[in-house]
Amino acid sequence: AQKITQTQPGMFVQEKEAVTLDCTYDTSDPSYGLFWYKQPSSGEMIFLIYQGSYDQQNATEGRYSLNFQKARKSANLVISASQLGDSAMYFCAMSYISNFGNEKLTFGTGTRLTIIP
Amino acid sequence: KAGVTQTPRYLIKTRGQQVTLSCSPISGHRSVSWYQQTPGQGLQFLFEYFSETQRNKGNFPGRFSGRQFSNSRSEMNVSTLELGDSALYLCASSSGTSGRPTGELFFGEGSRLTVL
Numbered sequence: 421a422q423k424i425t426q427t428q429p430g431m432f433v434q435e436k437e438a439v440t441l442d443c444t445y446d447t448s449d450p451s452y453g454l455f456w457y458k459q460p461s462s463g464e465m466i467f468l469i470y471q472g473s474y475d476q477q478n479a480t481e482g483r484y485s486l487n488f489q490k491a492r493k494s495a496n497l498v499i500s501a502s503q504l505g506d507s508a509m510y511f512c513a514m515s516y517i518s519n520f521g522n523e524k525l526t527f528g529t530g531t532r533l534t535i536i537p
Numbered sequence: 538k539a540g541v542t543q544t545p546r547y548l549i550k551t552r553g554q555q556v557t558l559s560c561s562p563i564s565g566h567r568s569v570s571w572y573q574q575t576p577g578q579g580l581q582f583l584f585e586y587f588s589e590t591q592r593n594k595g596n597f598p599g600r601f602s603g604r605q606f607s608n609s610r611s612e613m614n615v616s617t618l619e620l621g622d623s624a625l626y627l628c629a630s631s632s633g634t635s636g637r638p639t640g641e642l643f644f645g646e647g648s649r650l651t652v653l
Contacts, residue, residue: 453638463625463647470640511580515638520585520593522568523631523638527580 422447424512426528433502434536440487441497441531443512453515454495455525456486460508468510471495507535541630543645551653555616558648560628562609566641568592568633569611571603574625574647583626586611587633615650623652 423446433439445454456468471479471486479486487496499506512528542561550556562569571583582595586605603613615622627647632639 451637453640453642455640455642457644463627463649465627465629465644465647467643472638472640513580515640515642517637518593521636522570522585522587522592522633523635523642524570524582524585524593525572525580525629525642529579 422449422452422514422516422526424514424526424528426512426531428531429529430532430534432534432536435504436501439499439502439506439533441499441510441512441533443495443497443528445493445495445512445514447493447514447516449516451517453523454486454488455513455515456484456495456497457511457513458506458508459511459530465511469497502535504535504537507533509533541628541643541645543626543628543648545648546646547649547651549651549653550618552618552620554618555614556618556650557612557614558626558628558650560611560613560630560645562611562628562630563643566630566632567609568631569605569609570629570631571611571613572627572629573597574627575621575623580627583613585633618652620652623650625649 425444452473454471458466469481485498513525518524568587570585584594605611625647631642
């Protein structure tokens with residue numbers, strides 16, 4: 421079974437500092453994907469970054485980077501130079517192809533990030 | 538290209554009523570998945586449709602159903618609403634054909650259902 425663990429329910433970070441959100445996963449599938457989504461209070465699940473299990477290099481998207489350590493089964497999100505608009509709930513998720521052929525997501529419980537001015 | 542569109546964004550119903558939510562995927566995407574998000578249970582998979590066929594279903598009662606049309610638009614229906622059905626319902630769009638995780642999985646803004 422697939423499982424995502426986010427151990428930080430909440431974090432407070434000073435504006436302009438870097439922040440790391442932790443995520444560990446468990447799966448026996450060799451092929452999987454790791455996502456980070458941002459969910460502001462409006463509810464929309466905003467895609468931030470994706471890492472495939474076979475990707476050799478860590479994914480980066482602007483201020484977001486994913487620190488992928490396959491042996492440790494961790495996929496931490498790093499946000500550089502945090503901004504007030506980064507305050508939101510952040511979900512780590514793992515995708516895999518189910519026995520029925522669809523790409524299915526398993527989500528962690530999320531981390532609420534608050535940026536302090 | 539246009540993103541995933543969900544309607545309505547907000548709705549209020551009373552116990553015993555039924556509700557239909559709609560999701561239009563990204564153009565060219567044939568797979569639509571539905572997720573329920575509640576404070577207590579987090580994000581849980583409801584079901585997935587591909588080419589008008591349900592391919593996978595989560596662990597929800599039969600009151601939750603869905604369908605997909607030939608243009609890939611999908612609807613989900615909840616009958617005999619209960620207070621516990623109050624949630625944010627999210628749909629995700631993907632091509633659904635690669636056979637491996639691709640990262641091409643995008644969500645709509647969600648439909649927030651309140652049951653009184």
